[in-house]
Amino acid sequence: MEKAATIVSLPVLEPSPGALLRRRVFGHAGLLIGCTVLSVIILIALFAPWIAPHDPFDQVLDRKLIPPVWSESAKATWIHPLGTDHFGRDYLSRLIWGARISLVIGFSAMLISGVIGTVLGVLAGFFGGRVDMVANFLITTRLSMPVVLVAIAVVSLVGSSLTVVIWVLGLLIWDRFAVVMRSATMQVRNLDFVAAAQALGCSTSRIVFTEILPNVANHLIVVATVEMAHAILLEAALSFLGLGVQPPEPSWGLMISEAKGLMFFDGWLIVIPGTALFALVLAINLLGDGVRDVTAPDGT
Amino acid sequence: MLAYLLKRLGVAILVALTVSLITFSMIYLSGDPAVALAGESATEEDIENIRRFYGYDRPILIQYLDWLARAVQGDFGQSHYLREPVARIIFERLPTTMWLGFLALTFALTLSVPLGVLAAIRPNSLVDRAALTIAVVGQAMPSFWFALTLMLWLGIYWRLLPITGTASWANFVMPAVALGYYVTPAVMRLTRAGMLEVLAADYIRTARAKGLRPMRVLFKHALRNAIIPVVSLAAVQFGFMLGGSIVIETIFAINGLGFLAWESIQRADLPMMQAIVLVLSVFYIVLTFLADMLNAWLDPRIRVV
């Protein structure tokens, strides 16, 4: 910190904005931890077929519920380092493959909601007036419907699958995108360079894509991380009620809810996927917080 | 002010109508309620009878208008399963959920507001980091896991609290904590941000410069201003909690609205599902409307918008 102060005080060698950003990034522990953990989980997900020691779907009922290696039980074995689940499937392999599904859910739902929310928010913020009124109306309508209740009702009636879960969540959690993008766009819109671009006769879509979006991108990333974590946790809640991803696909949320039946007796069953999910959500949140701190003009 | 009020009111009513239309069609288009009513061992004939009995053979639009006209008068029809007026059942169970929501919110506020204030007084201190940790951790654990963990330790190992029921305040401690914990991060962040902003404002500096005692400045001047957005956030979160208590009520066997909603979804009790979604939505709409009015009253600039 002191070092930074000395550099800044040098009158001629004012650091470039990029250098300032780099310094902020590397001085921000949360952001670094978040990035690292998330990268590791993404890598695990990408290389699941090569890392996983067993087929995550291979069930052998006669070898079910082997405890993990650190337990004192005689059944524990290094063949299944994290043990096996209630179908005799290798827990470590399911955890590794589960990273894929949980990330896919979080990412896809975030993407769907991001597109809806951003389009709505940018349009409302850019055009104002009637467009803003309609957007506001849609946002208020969406906000007034309880997410969990509506998600449960829809999924239970339509029948659940990975696709259904992603779409239902994606269609339900766009509100924050819309709200944040709307106000961010409004602020940017009133800045000089947008007015200048308009005066130069640039088309609206050009202005939106080249002037507005790049300038609200940091807000977008922050909301995106929040909603991604939100979607992953919502899927876990749906799984608790039996409405999440359908087995045998291993999502972390599903693994947690499958393990809840034995949590009073075999705690490791829920602690293992729970810790993984916890780390993932934590990493995403740290990343989001970090991005906000680093890109915020005053750094608070 | 009146024009603003009327405009907001109009929007609120329009939103309520839209929500009612969405819930009605969403729930109806998904399956045959007559099949559910008839139960597992029913014959085709039974189902046809039930369909006629409840009027499911009429056009959907007629059913909607009929339902809406009654709903406006407070008549949500009969529950198919409980065979009692839906409105009576809902208002029977609403107090339990309200009470739970209120306690959860109280817990969340007593935990998060002081932490938020402390974090703002000393940014980047140990307290700030601890508060941040609580906030982030709170967001990263599925609520049912947290709730069951509470039950395991407080209920079974240590036997400090009763596990189910609603007989006394002790019964509500675990559910309220489990529910309220998830509101904590948002409230804490807002309090912290609000306090930081206010503390940097000119009038606080002036007050300090005038030599007022720091505590007095903090509570009399700073917190009072910083808390306004928190109040409206709390109102909104309260609405969210009523909808989000499904999981918690299911775990702690609390016979409230969340539990009723889950039961009704499972047994395709159409009038009940429609009414619950509508009641919760309207509740939220009213809360946000009131929050809007409060803000407009406190901050005249908003009224112009």
Place this chain on the structure above:
Amino acid sequence: MRKGLLFGAAVLAASTWSATALAGRADDTMNWATDREVAIVDPYYNNTRELVVMGHLGWDALLFRNLDSGEFEPLLATSWTWVDNVTMDLVLREGVVFHDGSDFGAEDVAYTINHVSNPDSGVLTTSNVSWMKQAETLGPYKVRIHLHKPFPAALAYLSNAVFVVPEGHYDGAPTAADGKKDYGAVAPVGSGPYRFVESRPGEYVLWEKNESYFDGSPKGKPAIGNIRFRTIKEMNTQIAELLTGGLDWIWDVPKDQAERLSDMGSVTVENAKTMRVSYIAFDVDGDSGQTFFTDKRVRAAVAHAIDREALTRNMVGPASVVIHSACHPDQFACTQDVPRWDYDPDRAKQLLAEAGHADGFEFDIYAYRQREYTEAVIGDLAKVGIKAKLTYMQYRALRDLVWKGETPINHMTWGSSSIPDVSAITSHFFSGGRDDPAKDPEVVAWLAEGDTSTDPEARKAAYKKALTRISGELYWLPMFTYAKYYAFSMDLDFTPTSDEIPRFYAAKWK
């Protein structure tokens, strides 16, 4: 493991701690719970298992079926005779009093039967009562029942599903908003060993001992003072309450939890048979658009691929058995002497290759109950190269799809309302109706013969032909019988029965 030990220690410590002992033997109240909400306390207007259980608490039927001997014994009727195929005369017991103090007699039986058999009364499970046409009194304690057509299973239904209410019981029913009578809202009155006290939907139903229950009932005199049913949705919560004394009795405990509870030794855990069977129904006609299962070789491959023995052994419980015919072995005329499809994954692969699916294929499987059983089936199928995609839904939604013929394979269950007769399952599913995957005219004819014939041997012969065809052609792959785990307080003297109807009226404190 460490946690398990800690848990055991906590439970031991608990037995000396009494502050939460709200219930149980201390205040002579037996608390039991399921995950269902009971709003209507009437066995005719609530067709859940809970009301079957409470039906036998609060009401008496005309006959009593002795589970040990399989014979029917007198309950409210002391004797019964068939006048002809469709007419039955019953002599009734004297001196029985309803909970409201009124005397029991022929008028009450006639009223009950005439009310419930009338389609306008809206009884939920019509098949329980629709076989009766009407009843008339022949004297103060003599009554005659007329049937629509010969119905061999009549005694089973009379002992299990027809509970007697006092004359005029439903007359005061309030009128619902839709202008129909709301019979379910009538306060429950019966003559059974327990008397209804009060209930709160979603919370509890409380019963108290009927002190004036008649001597000589095959049900015996009730011993426990109060019986309270509670609704607790979450199994973990039920277990937590059982361990801390808030509950005395639960069932439907999953096998793994039940075994661990049993290991702890602080509660009694038992596994008992039920009348429910699990089956897989194939889309034999190809209506679903996925036509793999129109080929019998593919159906046979599925049958050979599933290790039903391992499934029952590891997942269901010791009281479960693998079945080979489309009925429960305890049901009348349910022979297991039908074509069998034993576990043989190599044969399954060979059959798939013969059918042109050497590389396997992908299809949709539908289920609604005990998802883990269906998951195990999917795991077995995956090993022979068939990828099954599970759609797990609520019963009503799935049944809709089944009726429309949209499920290539559905893995479902049937409990036969605990009626110990093949007509309650095989005839229900294979008589050509919406549930029938094959609509095989010969099967339909054989079942009709079995359903209406009064000669037991002729019935058995007819049903056997149908069951042989169903299993031989694999319209269904019968899977296994369900077994239920019961867990209850060490203080409770309770014996599980094989028909999924716990006899709480016969339970005692130790």
